[in-house]
Amino acid sequence: MKIINLEILDKLSIEAQFSPRLRKNLNYHEELSDTLQRLLNAMEPGTYIRPHKHENPDKREMFIVLRGKLAVVTYNNDGSIQNHIILDPKEGKFGVEIPARVWHSIIVLESNSVLFEVKDGPYEALTDKNFAQWAPPEDDARCDKFNESVLRSIGLFK
DSSP: OOOOOHHHHHHHHHHHHTSTTSEEEEEOSSSTTOSEEEEEEEEOTTOOOOOEEOTTTTOOEEEEEEESOEEEEEEOTTSOEEEEEEEBGGGTBOEEEEOTTOEEEEEEOSTTEEEEEEEESOOOTTTSOEEOTTSOOTTOTTHHHHHHHHHHHTTSOO
């Protein structure tokens, strides 16, 4: 039996706070070759998840918030915002599924946020994500400004 409890969420959140990328995951799948990838992902404000899509091979991805508050944003091919949802269990907004071939990103709005993620597998680093060319790469000085502009566009940043 594989358990998800408060002790695990707390441990992951602490590890995320001290991680250079401000996130930490815990896999529940046995191997990267599993056809169903399941993991916890603890994330802190300031982490940057570059917009990407899962295509060739096509993969669906589901996010269920266990605690915290996060914006999940989808984009059109030109980088304009298509849709968004604020996942917040206090507001009764628990999850979202992103279809294959849809540009998306996550922006963390509250410390100690943890998602349970489910995605089609297998995981292969070279083909898992297609990154958007219209968004800065991770570790680029423009990442914070990009996230701020997205949050401004959806009415969450002044």
